[in-house]
Amino acid sequence: MKAISVQEIESTVAELCRKANLRLPPDVIERIQKAGEEELSPVGREVLDQILQNAQRAEQTGVSLCQDGGVTIVFAEIGQDVHIVGGMFEDAVNAGIQQGYQSAHLRGSILDSPFHGKNTGFNAPGVIHTKMVLGDQLRLRVMPKGGGADNMSQLKMLVPAEGIDGVRKFVLDVVEQAGPNACPPLIVGVGIGGTFDSVGQLAKHALLREVGTSNPDVAKFERELLEEINNLGIGPMGLGGTITALAVHVETHPLHMASLPVAVNLQCHSARVQTAVL
Numbered sequence: 155m156k157a158i159s160v161q162e163i164e165s166t167v168a169e170l171c172r173k174a175n176l177r178l179p180p181d182v183i184e185r186i187q188k189a190g191e192e193e194l195s196p197v198g199r200e201v202l203d204q205i206l207q208n209a210q211r212a213e214q215t216g217v218s219l220c221q222d223g224g225v226t227i228v229f230a231e232i233g234q235d236v237h238i239v240g241g242m243f244e245d246a247v248n249a250g251i252q253q254g255y256q257s258a259h260l261r262g263s264i265l266d267s268p269f270h271g272k273n274t275g276f277n278a279p280g281v282i283h284t285k286m287v288l289g290d291q292l293r294l295r296v297m298p299k300g301g302g303a304d305n306m307s308q309l310k311m312l313v314p315a316e317g318i319d320g321v322r323k324f325v326l327d328v329v330e331q332a333g334p335n336a337c338p339p340l341i342v343g344v345g346i347g348g349t350f351d352s353v354g355q356l357a358k359h360a361l362l363r364e365v366g367t368s369n370p371d372v373a374k375f376e377r378e379l380l381e382e383i384n385n386l387g388i389g390p391m392g393l394g395g396t397i398t399a400l401a402v403h404v405e406t407h408p409l410h411m412a413s414l415p416v417a418v419n420l421q422c423h424s425a426r427v428q429t430a431v432l
């Protein structure tokens with residue numbers, strides 16, 4: 155049994171929030187660089203170059219990658235042999251979000267209620283997903299999820315007879331309808347299976363994967379979808395081009411024989427995720 159204090163959790167989440175908002179992960183940078191070599195449109199190449207310059211400046215100056223620090227999504231894998239001491243896990247995470255956003259001067263985007271619309275200040279509360287795992291470690295992953303791209307995401311309960319072709323059509327429709335609004339080039343997270351409530355989480359979870367790595371069970375489907383999305387011609391920031399998406403990540407879950415839930419969670423090019431293990 156390992157004891158982990160709420161103070162450690164709070165300061166770790168704070169640091170992850172700061173890092174995530176100021177630093178584009180190396181896998182994302184590499185994929186954008188490669189996209190710059192592949193993009194056929196000169197305007198598209200210019201946009202990709204500006205995205206890379208923006209990432210460099212954010213790291214050098216401490217000004218956030220994007221004005222939108224998003225909803226702070228925290229994925230926690232909690233080892234069964236971990237004992238959290240000194241308070242409530244969720245309170246510690248939310249205090250960490252507040253500390254991180256405040257100290258790095260990041261915009262608070264969270265309203266207390268759809269009815270009152272009062273900014274809570276410093277971006278708390280976040281959305282927290284927890285999973286019990288083996289071991290005595292706590293793995294924390296922070297994803298600031300921008301509002302613009304999340305707004306263009308969609309979920310649909312397909313009829314099973316629509317099959318995988320129906321899924322393919324739905325994913326393409328979602329990307330096409332999003333057009334420039336989700337700030338392409340995108341990472342397209344797709345969840346298939348489970349239930350109405352779980353499939354959205356599956357699609358969001360797919361975005362955590364290292365950009366461009368494939369799910370061996372559906373690698374061909376992911377490759378085909380990426381090609382079809384890039385053939386839509388939306389291009390970087392919607393200005394036309396051959397790179398609309400950097401990657402398609404698909405996750406599946408067993409499902410009821412009468413259902414075919416699909417969720418498409420769009421991630422803008424500012425694909426920010428940072429991880430720490432306690």
Ligand SMILES: O=C(O)C[C@H](O)C(=O)O
Pocket residue numbers: 221222263300301302303335337
């Ligand atoms: O809230 C914002 O700053 C903007 C939003 O993320 C957007 O993409 O339009």
